Amino acid sequence: MLSFRRLQRTFTDSLYFLFILVLLCAFGLSCTALISQAIRSSPRRTWRNNFNAVIVWASYLAVVLVGLIIFAKRKFATYQRMSRISKMYRTLGRNDLPKKVHAYVTEEYARACLTAHSSLPSDIYHEGWGRPGSRYAGIRFRRALLDTIPKIGTSPTLSPPLSSQHSADVLAHLIIPSHPTLKPHAHMIHHFRFLLPFLQDDEDGIPILHYYDSAVQLARNSTREPTEKEFELGMDAAEEIMRSLHEVLLGLQEDSTTQLSAPLTMFDDAPLTIFDDLDSLSKA
Numbered sequence: 001m002l003s004f005r006r007l008q009r010t011f012t013d014s015l016y017f018l019f020i021l022v023l024l025c026a027f028g029l030s031c032t033a034l035i036s037q038a039i040r041s042s043p044r045r046t047w048r049n050n051f052n053a054v055i056v057w058a059s060y061l062a063v064v065l066v067g068l069i070i071f072a073k074r075k076f077a078t079y080q081r082m083s084r085i086s087k088m089y090r091t092l093g094r095n096d097l098p099k100k101v102h103a104y105v106t107e108e109y110a111r112a113c114l115t116a117h118s119s120l121p122s123d124i125y126h127e128g129w130g131r132p133g134s135r136y137a138g139i140r141f142r143r144a145l146l147d148t149i150p151k152i153g154t155s156p157t158l159s160p161p162l163s164s165q166h167s168a169d170v171l172a173h174l175i176i177p178s179h180p181t182l183k184p185h186a187h188m189i190h191h192f193r194f195l196l197p198f199l200q201d202d203e204d205g206i207p208i209l210h211y212y213d214s215a216v217q218l219a220r221n222s223t224r225e226p227t228e229k230e231f232e233l234g235m236d237a238a239e240e241i242m243r244s245l246h247e248v249l250l251g252l253q254e255d256s257t258t259q260l261s262a263p264l265t266m267f268d269d270a271p272l273t274i275f276d277d278l279d280s281l282s283k284a
Helices: 002-041 051-083 099-119 141-151 170-175 193-198 208-221 228-261 270-283
Strands: none
Touching: 002 051, 141 208, 141 228, 170 228, 193 228, 208 228
């Protein structure tokens, strides 16, 4: 389609220049023929003191001058009209363009939209990527699973919000201050082992952290790409872990606020016993 239009435009331009060339040749030949006719019809057969030859020459010169004036006038008018067009981006409406131009632009835009839509993959499946048209379209499972590790360290419910420069286990350190620092290739079930009392188990009694660790290790070390089911299992486990840790942190904040507002005799150290034990275990 594009080559045909380019060929059509080239043919139109060539035809226009050919027409101009033929017109100039005819103009020059007619001027030469009339001047020669004026010379042959004069008594002296010369162009000197030949009034008819002067009239013919002056007439053609006037035609050339008038043509140049009209060309310059139209060129200047076109330049002025183009200079009035705003250089700022704005949406053109139906009344801003001639009807033919607006219809042509609308047709080309609709054709481009249909072409782009028909070019989208509909039944193509790439291993490790979400299927087109599904809720995971355009998501790479391996990268998305690994991105959940730093997300566990952020809590949108905190005030003020956590800085993005903190490590991935900020949330764990807020619950247990002496929690070990996250290592690049550490197993999640080993690194977050002190958080197991706060996390729920599934129906079979398997900790939810076990599923998350399996999904992360698969994304890190496996030569094959994770499947959609494995991706969903890992993402569900990550969301459950973050939800549980957020609830624990909110509970700690509420308890600390209540204890600060209560008299010293009303303090109850029982809820903090588990945290002291976990703190001592992590130090050991």
